Amino acid sequence: MAFDKDAIIASLKEASISDLNDLVKAIEEEFDVSAAAPVAVAGAAGGDAAAKDSFTVELTEPGSAKVKVIKAVKDITGLGLKDAKDLVDGAPSAIKEDVKEDEANDIKEKLEAAGATVTLK
Template identity: 45%
Template sequence: MSHCAARCATRSATRLLNLTRALSTEARGQKIERIATELLDLNSFERHDFTVLWRLKMGLHRYGAPVAGMTMPSVGAAARAEAGAAAVAEKMAFDLKLEKYDAAAKIKIIKEVRSFTDLGLKEAKDLVEKVPCVLKKGLTKEEANPIMEKLKELGAAVVLE
């Protein structure tokens, strides 16, 4: 093969390689564009789910620390506040917290705490004495209301969290 023919073959191969790179770069650009469009089409709940999944996949979920810049840029403060309000409205499980009680009713309150928990006398007494404390976790409002009413009648201040 002559020097000129070899040079032309090299140029052709270089052009072909550059064309292949340009096509793969263009395909990557189209892929990125498609992903960005799909992300922008998500509603706020789906965006939240995506960011949680992204954090888990990237290993950024340690200690539940929020990572700066991980929220979608198109989600405004109003949308995040709306999503937070919806999450609060949807809360189904509450914790029953004893904040304070009348010292004269301590024994009655301990007996009442034993009636709706699986605690023994000593454990219930220790729990009541650690005021403020959570008496029971994961209650619905329907389950918690009768307990709250009974404890309030006995002279305790209780709240749902």
């Protein structure tokens, strides 16, 4: 059976919103489909790190060797002792932002070697 597309469109233009809503529901049920727009789903926690251009190195927990971590933060950031201590005391805190993957991994290794827990975001 051939159908007249223009006639169908003309009928739809004259229909009320309620009628169109009922039509959509009937089509969804008849053909087992959904009229909802598809939604992109984000990756799992941690995501695909290789796809990122820049990272933020976050000090999650300074650990028990806080003095070593403060010294490492001071060396990495170039901050003074007091500012580095405040950054460590304020954990979780961003140590460096918008850094390349290699640099982020280097910073993470240094902080973890000092006893800290670090997250790359």
